[in-house]
Ligand SMILES: Nc1ncnc2c1ncn2[C@@H]1O[C@H](COP(=O)(O)OP(=O)(O)OP(=O)(O)O)[C@@H](O)[C@H]1O
């Protein structure tokens with residue numbers, strides 16, 4: 001069943017791709033384009049965390065910090081040193097990855113609640129450092145005037161262009177993540193998530209696997225942060241706080257653990273929902289809480305593995321036909 | 330030099346002395362049994378040998394290397410595999426993937442090369458898939474290679490766990506109660522498989538309550554009782570040893 005759904009996906013990947021390309025053209029509303037841009041950025045974040053949380057089974061409540069590290073790296077490099085955005089984009093991911101490696105080595109020895117607390121602490125320390133080192137980060141007010149992302153003279157200066165840029169990057173990272181999960185890295189991650197004992201007795205270095213996946217997911221967040229800085233043209237600390245970290249975790253849980261498409265679907269869904277709830281920002285944490293509880297009650301395996309796949313499966317004609325065959329059997 | 334030499338090993342848990350100065354050896358190429366009543370310390374012995382617990386005192390040498398302070402993955406790298414008393418397969422992976430995890434160390438790809446799915450990663454993965462499938466064929470599980478492990482029967486999962494341990498290419502494999510929970514037919518098939526594994530060159534150290542099977546396949550048996558070694562020898566000798574009968578075999582029905 002699971003395997004068949006996976007095959008279905010492969011066949012229909014092209015259709016989704018076509019739909020993604022056409023969507024903003026069919027619906028030329030700048031607000032929608034902007035939302036899709038944000039959704040794409042969150043989807044990159046969720047995709048990265050999905051590897052760490054959904055596959056390797058480790059919690060991180062400080063992921064917004066890597067997003068922030070990416071954004072500030074790009075902000076500082078482009079505004080202070082006039083580094084091209086394309087170079088800053090890679091430098092952002094590299095910086096996030098290096099920092100993830102350095103803090104991952106010690107804190108990934110922790111498990112469960114302790115790991116949650118340590119990563120949460122890391123996120124808070126990041127915020128304090130950003131606020132305090134004013135000369136570098138502009139303190140509370142942040143950095144302004146970050147240039148649009150540009151590549152070989154082409155500037156991504158409208159929401160529509162940014163949409164294609166960001167969903168293009170998302171697609172590339174999705175392919176990377178898909179390859180990772182079907183390789184030894186994905187198998188080792190799942191093995192570590194289920195039983196560290198069993199994994200270590202077949203020669204897997206548990207600590208190395210965890211740090212490796214953590215670094216990858218931080219690099220994804222670094223890419224997302226860099227794109228975010230270019231899209232918003234500013235970087236300021238309040239964008240990278242605990243509520244974002246929790247939002248990313250929610251996207252993965254709602255999207256479904258051990259699944260790459262689900263978190264992307266969840267990122268779009270939650271971005272849209274937050275836009276609707278935009279007027280109630282001060283209540284965002286309780287609202288997230290309620291949404292999370294409702295979703296976990298009704299879709300305990302995540303919408304990705306239940307609703308999302310189920311829906312896509314049913315929508316397609318082949319899916320319906322197969323369904324009928326199954327019923328007859 | 331014996332393949333495995335355990336010397337005067339003591340293991341204290343809080344308030345419990347699980348092993349009290351046990352010494353034993355496993356020679357290369359044999360099937361050695363480890364028996365004893367519940368709580369005798371058999372699983373504890375396996376945890377110490379495989380590095381999952383550290384002995385309180387004493388030492389353990391495997392292939393001439395002192396392994397008492399080493400991590401499980403290092404000991405695995407030296408050529409030791411094991412299974413668990415309560416089955417620990419990876420339910421969310423397919424049967425063949427479970428075996429492929431056992432081949433983790435044979436794959437040299439890193440995160441970047443795997444993520445980019447470079448041509449040699451593709452070849453490497455294909456190779457390992459073929460090898461893992463071969464392992465399932467040997468174990469009689471190849472028809473279910475694509476099943477998620479949680480859908481296999483208990484007995485099949487126990488076999489799969491052995492396959493995963495064998496996939497690491499071990500010199501020595503520790504089996505903790507492989508026959509527990511199996512049907513009589515499955516036990517018979519398991520006994521044959523264990524003998525075939527030995528013929529393929531892997532030494533076997535097996536904890537088992539199923540006396541019929543141990544007596545049939547083991548070349549030598551060690552008996553633990555309350556953390557102490559009370560007897561060691563050939564199966565016939567063990568069966569007739571009065572101390573063993575008093576401590577353990579009394580009332581055992583030979584299946
Ligand atoms: N982690 C632990 N903490 C405390 N005591 C333990 C622990 N593990 C085992 N013990 C104790 O050590 C003793 C030996 O346990 P062990 O599991 O080795 O027995 P066993 O011979 O494998 O028994 P069984 O046949 O029931 O599997 C028992 O008294 C057990 O309660």
Ligand SMILES: [Mg+2]
Nearest residue numbers: 371372373414
């Ligand atoms: Mg035991």
